[in-house]
Amino acid sequence: MNSVSPLRKYTRNLIIAGVVLIIISSLAQYLWSNNMYPLWPILLLFVIGVQWLVFGFVSKFAQHKPATLLKQYQIAKYTKMFIYMVVLVIYVFAIRVNPMAFLMTFIVYYLVFTVLETWFIHRWMNALPRTPEKRQQAPTEKPETQNSNTQEEQK
Numbered sequence: 001m002n003s004v005s006p007l008r009k010y011t012r013n014l015i016i017a018g019v020v021l022i023i024i025s026s027l028a029q030y031l032w033s034n035n036m037y038p039l040w041p042i043l044l045l046f047v048i049g050v051q052w053l054v055f056g057f058v059s060k061f062a063q064h065k066p067a068t069l070l071k072q073y074q075i076a077k078y079t080k081m082f083i084y085m086v087v088l089v090i091y092v093f094a095i096r097v098n099p100m101a102f103l104m105t106f107i108v109y110y111l112v113f114t115v116l117e118t119w120f121i122h123r124w125m126n127a128l129p130r131t132p133e134k135r136q137q138a139p140t141e142k143p144e145t146q147n148s149n150t151q152e153e154q155k
Helices: 006-031 040-064 066-095 099-127 148-154
Strands: none
Touching: 006 040, 006 099, 040 066, 040 099, 066 099
């Protein structure tokens, strides 16, 4: 059995994705500084933090009740989506500083980390040991009451 916990593996993947996004975002800010959200590093740290906390919640519950992993994952996804929607609404309607740049940056970060999380959860669920499924018994075949010889005799 693998000794590295799923949370540690996911944290490593988050850090790698975060570093790649820092490089890409820095390059994008250098090239298109007017169209970039100026506080993208804070936004990136926020998204990474929420992703890490939500996955920590899912993995903690999965250790206690592995059978409920999918249910906990869906609850966590809805919670994360709600948190993100609250942040988006507050920013767009209350702060109103370059909302399109904020939305585009947020959407890119959200999509990257959602794909990463979905890929990781899929691999994690496939690696879990499977419980043997109950075999459905085929209905017992009734022996033929009349075979071809007996049918001819009856005629």
